[in-house]
Amino acid sequence: MRTAEQRCFDAGIDQATLMERAGTAVAREAMRFALGRPVLVLAGPGNNGGDAYAAARLLHSWGCDVTVAALGSKKSGAAADMRRRWTGPTVALADAAPRAVLVDGLFGTGMSRPLETDVREALHRLVGAADFSLAIDLPSGLATDSGEDLGLAPVSATCALGALKPAHVLMPGAACCGHVRLVDIDIACPDSTRTIARPRLTPPARDAHKYRRGMVAVVAGAMPGAAHLAARATLHAGAGYVLLASGDPQHRSPDALVRRKIADADDLAELLADARIGAAVIGPGLGSGNHARALLDAALASDRPLIIDGDALTLLGEDAVRRLSTRDARSWLTPHEGEFVRLFGDGGGNKIDRTRQAAQRAGATIVHKGPDTVIADPDGNVHIADTGTSWLSTAGTGDVLAGICGARMACGDESAADAAIWLHARAARLTGAAFMADDIVAPIASAVAECL
Numbered sequence: 302m303r304t305a306e307q308r309c310f311d312a313g314i315d316q317a318t319l320m321e322r323a324g325t326a327v328a329r330e331a332m333r334f335a336l337g338r339p340v341l342v343l344a345g346p347g348n349n350g351g352d353a354y355a356a357a358r359l360l361h362s363w364g365c366d367v368t369v370a371a372l373g374s375k376k377s378g379a380a381a382d383m384r385r386r387w388t389g390p391t392v393a394l395a396d397a398a399p400r401a402v403l404v405d406g407l408f409g410t411g412m413s414r415p416l417e418t419d420v421r422e423a424l425h426r427l428v429g430a431a432d433f434s435l436a437i438d439l440p441s442g443l444a445t446d447s448g449e450d451l452g453l454a455p456v457s458a459t460c461a462l463g464a465l466k467p468a469h470v471l472m473p474g475a476a477c478c479g480h481v482r483l484v485d486i487d488i489a490c491p492d493s494t495r496t497i498a499r500p501r502l503t504p505p506a507r508d509a510h511k512y513r514r515g516m517v518a519v520v521a522g523a524m525p526g527a528a529h530l531a532a533r534a535t536l537h538a539g540a541g542y543v544l545l546a547s548g549d550p551q552h553r554s555p556d557a558l559v560r561r562k563i564a565d566a567d568d569l570a571e572l573l574a575d576a577r578i579g580a581a582v583i584g585p586g587l588g589s590g591n592h593a594r595a596l597l598d599a600a601l602a603s604d605r606p607l608i609i610d611g612d613a614l615t616l617l618g619e620d621a622v623r624r625l626s627t628r629d630a631r632s633w634l635t636p637h638e639g640e641f642v643r644l645f646g647d648g649g650g651n652k653i654d655r656t657r658q659a660a661q662r663a664g665a666t667i668v669h670k671g672p673d674t675v676i677a678d679p680d681g682n683v684h685i686a687d688t689g690t691s692w693l694s695t696a697g698t699g700d701v702l703a704g705i706c707g708a709r710m711a712c713g714d715e716s717a718a719d720a721a722i723w724l725h726a727r728a729a730r731l732t733g734a735a736f737m738a739d740d741i742v743a744p745i746a747s748a749v750a751e752c753l
């Protein structure tokens with residue numbers, strides 16, 4: 302944002318112009334929700350406060366009943382000019398009485414330390430009493446780059462100015478922003494970080510063949526149910542042929558799932574020598590003993606693209622970077638936070654930075670799961686999913702995701718990991734609430750149909 306802002310200044314667009322655009326966008330949003338109710342605008346000492354004064358002036362000029370609650374001020378600059386141009390009622394933040402609608406313009410991206418107690422208390426008192434609260438850029442008390450809570454009061458909605466910042470999409474901040482509306486203030490923010498949207502998938506070609514339109518091997522281990530769940534998800538996510546490789550290939554539905562007995566790692570190596578296999582999934586229910594380790598070794602030594610999940614991540618542990626960076630074929634890892642830390646440690650910035658660095662070090666795509674899933678590829682591109690539902694936090698949904706990843710990788714989608722994450726979240730939403738992982742498998746097919 303700071304780079305983009307500087308480019309604007311270099312091009313002759315001054316801070317006051319940007320502030321007026323921001324204030325106008327915020328005032329429009331506030332007007333839509335105020336519906337004639339009185340508005341309290343909190344204005345801080347910096348440019349976030351400048352936006353707030355601009356919004357207050359516009360709301361007032363459109364006939365709104367507006368009071369500004371002020372905290373500190375600057376003597377010069379665009380924010381000071383905006384404050385001077387505000388001629389309506391102003392009270393000190395500590396003395397402000399609550400109003401039905403609140404616009405929070407205390408602090409934005411300049412938040413540099415925890416809020417002082419009196420400011421935090423006033424903020425919480427006023428935001429808590431409002432029926433509707435709208436934050437300018439970020440809820441005050443939220444650290445922009447880390448998403449860390451520095452004393453913030455959660456708001457109903459947030460106008461993100463120009464671009465989403467990490468705090469809008471990473472937890473815990475993301476849960477405190479309410480509905481996030483990205484507001485265009487005509488500032489260009491080229492970046493290699495994006496949020497994901499519904500993917501565009503192509504149906505099988507007219508001359509499609511079951512082996513050519515996505516053949517996936519799913520490796521089963523100590524807890525075969527997990528791999529079975531992954532394999533069923535793979536079938537529903539568009540693969541043409543799914544092989545379940547296990548030591549005990551007892552027949553269970555679905556009938557369309559092809560079972561292959563593998564007694565040991567040599568059998569798996571032989572199976573994975575089949576170049577028609579576009580992806581192999583290993584990890585769900587694999588176990589942690591010597592047999593599991595030998596199966597993982599065989600998979601890593603193969604030329605097949607791999608989805609590495611669950612127990613296989615634990616087996617890789619701190620050896621992940623060394624073992625993955627020497628693979629020629631593609632590798633995807635799907636760790637949740639605990640697994641990620643065991644693989645790569647917990648230092649190095651926010652979740653976006655940590656995931657990007659890990660992907661580059663390992664030469665692998667990393668799907669860093671959670672309520673704020675971050676997907677990073679080895680080229681440094683990062684995509685963030687803010688589409689999930691908290692009902693997905695139940696056992697087995699990770700196995701389902703691994704299966705969907707296998708299908709989309711084998712189908713050759715352009716952004717296959719993004720597509721898998723989107724389909725997983727969409728299938729969950731289509732299923733509803735309080736589901737078990739098995740329930741979201743069949744709706745994956747409906748989610749795929751929405752992307753054609």
Ligand SMILES: NC(=O)C1=CN([C@@H]2O[C@H](COP(=O)(O)OP(=O)(O)OC[C@H]3O[C@@H](n4cnc5c(N)ncnc54)[C@H](OP(=O)(O)O)[C@@H]3O)[C@@H](O)[C@H]2O)[C@H](O)CC1
Nearest residue numbers: 306319320347348349408409410411412413414415416438
């Ligand atoms: N990026 C853009 O394109 C545009 C952004 N706009 C708005 O500008 C803010 C960022 O403005 P900035 O002035 O950099 O920062 P803030 O307004 O958020 O706050 C800065 C002041 O707050 C003080 N501060 C920081 N933390 C605390 C705290 N815990 N307690 C008290 N005071 C605090 C800080 O003081 P320092 O001592 O740290 O210097 C500053 O005085 C962005 O979010 C947008 O809303 C533009 O208006 C439009 C273009």
Ligand SMILES: [K+]
Nearest residue numbers: 405408439441
């Ligand atoms: K704010």
